[in-house]
Amino acid sequence: MLPAPFIEPFSPPRRILMGPGPSDVYPEVLAAQSKPTIGHLDPLFVGMMDELKSLIQYAFQTTNEMTLAVSAPGSAGMETCFVNLVEPGEKVIVCRNGVFGERMRQNVERVGGIAVVVDNEWGEAVDADLVASALVANPDAKFLAFVHAETSTGALSDAKALCALAKQHDCLSIVDAVTSLGGVELRVDEWGIDAIYSGSQKCLSCVPGLSPVSFSPAAVEKLKARQTPVQSWFLDQTLVMGYWDASSDGKRSYHHTAPVNALYALHESLRLLAAEGLELAWQRHADMHQVLRHGLQRLGLRFVVTEADRLPQLNAVYIPEGIDDAKIRKQLLENYNLEIGAGLGALAGKAWRIGLMGYGARRENVALCLKALEEVLA
Amino acid sequence: MLPAPFIEPFSPPRRILMGPGPSDVYPEVLAAQSKPTIGHLDPLFVGMMDELKSLIQYAFQTTNEMTLAVSAPGSAGMETCFVNLVEPGEKVIVCRNGVFGERMRQNVERVGGIAVVVDNEWGEAVDADLVASALVANPDAKFLAFVHAETSTGALSDAKALCALAKQHDCLSIVDAVTSLGGVELRVDEWGIDAIYSGSQKCLSCVPGLSPVSFSPAAVEKLKARQTPVQSWFLDQTLVMGYWDASSDGKRSYHHTAPVNALYALHESLRLLAAEGLELAWQRHADMHQVLRHGLQRLGLRFVVTEADRLPQLNAVYIPEGIDDAKIRKQLLENYNLEIGAGLGALAGKAWRIGLMGYGARRENVALCLKALEEVLA
Structure with a gap:
C-alpha cells in the first residue's frame, strides 16, 4: 500500500474578494x-x-x-x-x-x-x-x-x-x-x-x-x-x-x-x-462603480476602458509606472485579506482588475479597497 | 420587466441516503x-x-x-x-x-x-x-x-x-x-x-x-x-x-x-x-454488506448478482412479486426519510438498489433500512 498522507483540515481565511471572480459569496x-x-x-x-x-x-x-x-x-x-x-x-x-x-x-x-x-x-x-x-x-x-x-x-x-x-x-x-x-x-x-x-x-x-x-x-x-x-x-x-x-x-x-x-x-x-430586484441590483453596481471610480482616479489610476464602454462590475486600471504588480497584490492579500485581480492575456503585468460583483458591490468594500490601495501605493 | 418570482428559502429534510448515490455526506x-x-x-x-x-x-x-x-x-x-x-x-x-x-x-x-x-x-x-x-x-x-x-x-x-x-x-x-x-x-x-x-x-x-x-x-x-x-x-x-x-x-x-x-x-x-485508511474502509464496506445481506435474505429478498461478483456498497435485489415498487419507495422516503434506489435501465421496475457507501456504511443505517423494509413489506 502507498501510505496515507497526513493532512490537516483546510481552514481558509476570510478574504474580501474584489478580483474578476469568484466574488464575495453571500x-x-x-x-x-x-x-x-x-x-x-x-x-x-x-x-x-x-x-x-x-x-x-x-x-x-x-x-x-x-x-x-x-x-x-x-x-x-x-x-x-x-x-x-x-x-x-x-x-x-x-x-x-x-x-x-x-x-x-x-x-x-x-x-x-x-x-x-x-x-x-x-x-x-x-x-x-x-x-x-x-x-x-x-x-x-x-x-x-x-x-x-x-x-x-x-x-x-x-x-x-x-x-x-x-x-x-x-x-x-x-x-x-x-x-x-x-x-x-x-x-x-x-x-x-x-x-x-x-x-x-x-x-x-x-x-x-x-x-x-x-x-x-x-x-x-x-x-x-x-x-x-x-x-x-x-x-x-x-x-x-x-x-x-x-x-x-x-x-x-x-x-x-x-x-x-x-x-x-x-x-x-x-x-x-x-428579492432585491434586477433593476435595483443593476443600479447598485452602477452606484458603487461611481464611488470606486472617483477614488481610483484620485489615486491617479487610469482606466483601460473608455468611460462609455466601462463595466461597473469589473474595473481594469493600468498599473502605474515603476510599481511592482505582484508585490502590491501580495501586500493587499496578506495585510488586508483583500484580493484584486491581475491582468490577463495582453494585459498581464500591465493592469489590475478590481471587481465589484454582486454581494461585493458594497460601500464597505469600496472604502476598504481605496484605503488599502492608497496605503500600499504610498 | 418580467416579474420576480417570490420564492422561499429551500429547506431540505434530513434524509438517510441508501440509494446508488448521492450517499450520506459526512x-x-x-x-x-x-x-x-x-x-x-x-x-x-x-x-x-x-x-x-x-x-x-x-x-x-x-x-x-x-x-x-x-x-x-x-x-x-x-x-x-x-x-x-x-x-x-x-x-x-x-x-x-x-x-x-x-x-x-x-x-x-x-x-x-x-x-x-x-x-x-x-x-x-x-x-x-x-x-x-x-x-x-x-x-x-x-x-x-x-x-x-x-x-x-x-x-x-x-x-x-x-x-x-x-x-x-x-x-x-x-x-x-x-x-x-x-x-x-x-x-x-x-x-x-x-x-x-x-x-x-x-x-x-x-x-x-x-x-x-x-x-x-x-x-x-x-x-x-x-x-x-x-x-x-x-x-x-x-x-x-x-x-x-x-x-x-x-x-x-x-x-x-x-x-x-x-x-x-x-x-x-x-x-x-x-485518516481511516483505505484497507479499513474496504473492510467496513464488506462487513456492513454482510449484515445487510443476511437481513435482506431473511426478508426473502433475492440478489440480482451472484455472491462472488457482488459489490458490498451497491446491493441490487429483485422486487418481490406483487409489490408496488413506487409505493414502497415512497413510504420509505415519506415515513422514514429513507431513500433507496429504483432499478435503472433493464432493471427498472424489477429491482431496488440499496447503497452502503462511505459514511453511509454504518450499523445504524443497516438496522434502519432492514427494519423499515420489514415494516413496509409486511
Whole structure:
C-alpha cells in the first residue's frame, strides 16, 4: 500500500474578494449550500429545481423553456452553447476583444465550425460596424458570437444592437454573459438573444462551479434539426433536458447526478437577486462603480476602458509606472485579506482588475479597497 | 420587466441516503464546504490543491502525476478519459454489462472512435474470456474500457485481470471507478490501470459534482502524441494541468474558475478516508454488506448478482412479486426519510438498489433500512 498522507483540515481565511471572480459569496448562500444533501430524484429536490429554473429565467429576463444550470463552470456553459448549436462546417462570426472572445473562437474550431474573427483592440467594445461588414461579407454565416462583458478588460458591448444585426442577417446569436448577468442590464427575450451562458461566481455571488444557460425557441429548433450528434454526451442538451423537465407522464430521467448542494447555493443566490430586484441590483453596481471610480482616479489610476464602454462590475486600471504588480497584490492579500485581480492575456503585468460583483458591490468594500490601495501605493 | 418570482428559502429534510448515490455526506464535509470562498489563484488555495492531489493519489493508490478532480460530475470524468485519449478512427473494446458500459460506448462514438462491444448480461461481471477473444479478434484495438463496479446492477468486475489482458494486447485500459473508489479494493499502479475516473458522491461521501481522475504515464504519452486536437476545450487535460500543476517558474495558469467550495469538500472527504485508511474502509464496506445481506435474505429478498461478483456498497435485489415498487419507495422516503434506489435501465421496475457507501456504511443505517423494509413489506 502507498501510505496515507497526513493532512490537516483546510481552514481558509476570510478574504474580501474584489478580483474578476469568484466574488464575495453571500453568507446565506454558504449556509444554504451546507444543508443536508438529498437525492437528485427526490420529489422535494425536483421541486427546488423547478423554482431554480424560474429564478434563472427571471435573472435572464426570458421565458425560454430550455433554461437551466449546467453542472460545471462558465467555460462548460460556453462549450454547451457551441457543441449543441454549431455543426461541422458551419460558419460563426466571432467577435474578439479579449480572452473570452478568443476562447469562443477555439470552441468553434473544436466543434469543426469555421470561425470568422472580428477583432477589436483589448479594452474596446465590439464595434457594430465591423460586425455588420462581416455579416455582409459572409452571407453563409449561421451564428454571431460575442462577449457581453469582457472579464479580461472590463469592456461592455452593446448586446442589443449586436443581436439585432444577427437577426437582420438570419444568424443566431450566442452571448457570453458570465460577468454581465446580475451586474448590468441584460434582457434575453427583448434583445432577441438565442443562446446565452453565465457563471455562478460573478455578480450572482454564488460559489463557483455552475453555469446558467438559456436557449431561445429558434436555438432549440436548430438543435433539434441537427444532422450530426452533439459531440459531447455530458453537455448534450436534448439529454440534459430529460432531467430538468418532466416528461408528459411527470417523470424525470436520470442523465447525470446533479450537483445537489451547489444547486441549493444557486437557488439561494438567485432568490436574493429576485428579492432585491434586477433593476435595483443593476443600479447598485452602477452606484458603487461611481464611488470606486472617483477614488481610483484620485489615486491617479487610469482606466483601460473608455468611460462609455466601462463595466461597473469589473474595473481594469493600468498599473502605474515603476510599481511592482505582484508585490502590491501580495501586500493587499496578506495585510488586508483583500484580493484584486491581475491582468490577463495582453494585459498581464500591465493592469489590475478590481471587481465589484454582486454581494461585493458594497460601500464597505469600496472604502476598504481605496484605503488599502492608497496605503500600499504610498 | 418580467416579474420576480417570490420564492422561499429551500429547506431540505434530513434524509438517510441508501440509494446508488448521492450517499450520506459526512457532516465534516458539509461544514468544510461552507467555509469562506477564497480566490482560485490564492496561494493558500493552491496549497490546498496540492494536498488534494496527494489525497486523490492515495485513494487511487497511484503516483501518477496527471491526477486531479474534474470540475464536474462523474459523467464528465468519463468523457474526460475518452476525449483526451481516443482519436477519430481508433478502436476501443467496450465491455457492457449495465448502463455505464453502454454510456462508455456512446462516448467512444461521439469522439469518432470505433466501439467493439463485449456484452455480458445485466448483473454479471465482465467475462475475461470474452474480452480476451475480442482482443485477439481485434489486434488493431488501442483501448480496453470497462466498468469496475456497475452502479446499475451491483456487479464487480475483476479490474486486475482485465488490465493485465489489456497490457498483453498493447491496449491502454480505461476504467470506470465511480462506485468502486473507497468501497472495494482498487490499486491503480499495481493493476496497471491507464485512465480512471470516479465520482465524489459515492463511497467518498462528498457532495456530488466532482470527478477524481488519473492518467498513467503511458496514457499521458498517448495524449501528448495526439494527431488531432482534443474536441473539448473544457476537458482538455493538457490545458487543465496548467492550472493543477505549477510550471517550472512556480506559476499556475488560469484555465477555468475552480469550484472552490466543492474542492474544500472533496479535500475533507478524502482526508477522512486517509485518516481511516483505505484497507479499513474496504473492510467496513464488506462487513456492513454482510449484515445487510443476511437481513435482506431473511426478508426473502433475492440478489440480482451472484455472491462472488457482488459489490458490498451497491446491493441490487429483485422486487418481490406483487409489490408496488413506487409505493414502497415512497413510504420509505415519506415515513422514514429513507431513500433507496429504483432499478435503472433493464432493471427498472424489477429491482431496488440499496447503497452502503462511505459514511453511509454504518450499523445504524443497516438496522434502519432492514427494519423499515420489514415494516413496509409486511
